[in-house]
Amino acid sequence: MAGSRLWLSLLLAAAFAGPATALWPWPQYIQTSDWHYTISPHSFQFKYHVRSAAQSGCSVLDEAFQRYRDLLFGSESWQRAALTGEQQTLEKQSLVILVVTPGCEQLPSLESVENYTLTINNEQCFLLSETVWGALRGLETFSQLVWRSPEGTFFINKTEIEDFPRFPHRGLLLDTSRHYLPLPTILDTLDAMAYNKFNVFHWHLVDDPSFPYESFAFPELTRKGSYNPATHIYTAQDVKEVIEYARLRGIRVLAEFDTPGHTLSWGQGVSGLLTPCYSGSQPSGTFGPVNPILNSTYEFMNTFFLEVSSVFPDFYLHLGGDEVDFACWKSNPDVQAFMKKKGFGSPEQKALVIGGEACMWGEYVDSTNLVPRLWPRAGAVAERLWSNKVVTDPDFAFKRLAHFRCELLRRGVQAQPLSVGYCEQEFEQI
Ligand SMILES: *[C@@H]1O[C@H](CO)[C@@H](O)[C@H](O)[C@H]1NC(C)=O
Ligand SMILES: *[C@@H]1O[C@H](CO)[C@@H](O)[C@H](O)[C@H]1NC(C)=O
Ligand SMILES: *[C@@H]1O[C@H](CO)[C@@H](O)[C@H](O)[C@H]1NC(C)=O
Numbered sequence: 001m002a003g004s005r006l007w008l009s010l011l012l013a014a015a016f017a018g019p020a021t022a023l024w025p026w027p028q029y030i031q032t033s034d035w036h037y038t039i040s041p042h043s044f045q046f047k048y049h050v051r052s053a054a055q056s057g058c059s060v061l062d063e064a065f066q067r068y069r070d071l072l073f074g075s076e077s078w079q080r081a082a083l084t085g086e087q088q089t090l091e092k093q094s095l096v097i098l099v100v101t102p103g104c105e106q107l108p109s110l111e112s113v114e115n116y117t118l119t120i121n122n123e124q125c126f127l128l129s130e131t132v133w134g135a136l137r138g139l140e141t142f143s144q145l146v147w148r149s150p151e152g153t154f155f156i157n158k159t160e161i162e163d164f165p166r167f168p169h170r171g172l173l174l175d176t177s178r179h180y181l182p183l184p185t186i187l188d189t190l191d192a193m194a195y196n197k198f199n200v201f202h203w204h205l206v207d208d209p210s211f212p213y214e215s216f217a218f219p220e221l222t223r224k225g226s227y228n229p230a231t232h233i234y235t236a237q238d239v240k241e242v243i244e245y246a247r248l249r250g251i252r253v254l255a256e257f258d259t260p261g262h263t264l265s266w267g268q269g270v271s272g273l274l275t276p277c278y279s280g281s282q283p284s285g286t287f288g289p290v291n292p293i294l295n296s297t298y299e300f301m302n303t304f305f306l307e308v309s310s311v312f313p314d315f316y317l318h319l320g321g322d323e324v325d326f327a328c329w330k331s332n333p334d335v336q337a338f339m340k341k342k343g344f345g346s347p348e349q350k351a352l353v354i355g356g357e358a359c360m361w362g363e364y365v366d367s368t369n370l371v372p373r374l375w376p377r378a379g380a381v382a383e384r385l386w387s388n389k390v391v392t393d394p395d396f397a398f399k400r401l402a403h404f405r406c407e408l409l410r411r412g413v414q415a416q417p418l419s420v421g422y423c424e425q426e427f428e429q430i
Helices: 002-015 059-073 078-084 132-145 183-195 219-225 236-247 264-269 295-311 326-331 333-342 370-374 377-386 394-410 424-429
Strands: 029-039 045-050 094-099 116-120 125-129 154-163 169-175 200-206 252-259 274-279 282-290 318-320 355-360
Touching: 045 059, 045 132, 059 132, 094 132, 116 132, 125 132, 132 154, 132 183, 169 183, 169 377, 183 200, 183 236, 183 370, 183 394, 200 236, 200 355, 219 264, 236 252, 252 295, 264 274, 264 282, 355 370, 355 377, 370 377, 377 394
Parallel strands: 045 094, 094 125, 169 200, 169 355, 200 252, 252 318
Antiparallel strands: 029 154, 116 125, 116 154, 274 282
16 A cells, blocks of 8 residues: 555656646546557547447447547547647557446446546557446546647547546535526536546435425425426426436436425425424414424325335435534533444544535525536545545645646536636637
């Protein structure tokens, strides 16, 4: 371990020489050199071999190839420029991907393996992964390694990467209750997530202000609880589309239906669900959390969550439960004694951490400002969750993130600037 750590930090010091090193997030092990190869957009191909019982293609990779071809060579200007580039360097004709385990049609899960190795040398341009999810992560890395000379020729340096995530759960939360986010905004966010190697879309669907999830068991929830049942809802078709779009990018969709608090919008469509609050001996006319003393509450929850668990295929469902008064618990000696007895608190708990999330709460955010608020800053969370824990040099991160922000712009993500300066590619945006 000490050896690899030394190797890593030496690379950190030496690596930021040229255009091909601005990877985000930084991989676990990387070795690059000045030696580089040309890539001709005219003839470059992605190829794969998947050990699959049914030899019926692989939608995850077929669609990924289309996306990355567009990302890499999408602009039209290369057609003229590529011909004037250096002719003496070796050309790479294809990236060959080998996926060891069968299966392209399954969903990503907490247990999904995302390891990959990427080898670009005189002999090969090769991506090896046990799973299609690892292949997706490797393709993203490959796309960040390709660079363009001022003459417009595409290059990739001799590179050896061995990569895997530090944590299996790398999430981004969007809040679609405080402000409704249109479907295309959510889909665009999934694309930017994939560029950052995030793998969980934590969908905070409903909350006090609105209930945009269209329930088939309780249609009144949306009819009365959404901002506008004609325009500000997510239909079953919308939800399906989000789940499939995410799957094709190796992203899980973790739905959250926050209870028993944060449920004011539920009360519009289900009478008797919320607890009536009292002022003295009289009901005050306001309502609190879900009413825990009525059988009807449990019957409702049973039916509702049965529906939700069939609509969202992920093994996990988020039940909220937030904004409990922790200060009160902390002040209570009995609670403290209980925590001590159970061993809650600082080192053995660390090993239980499966990851983390960037949470984009929606009080002051809708589709007008979501993207520049989120990117590239959520990328910092993405890197902490993917990269090795020794990758902590802020100067090194700043340079790479500034470069990555420009790459996001080039890809159509309106990420905000980190500081003063400019992007080489900015003219293409206007
Ligand atoms: C890639 O090659 C170019 C051209 O030789 C060089 O300037 C750059 O430093 C190289 N990048 C890395 C990471 O080795
Ligand atoms: C993925 O990489 C990690 C870290 O090296 C390793 O512990 C794990 O066994 C690897 N998994 C597979 C399937 O290669
Ligand atoms: C609530 O359910 C329990 C258990 O099924 C039952 O014993 C009780 O009578 C029910 N209460 C009402 C008011 O229906």
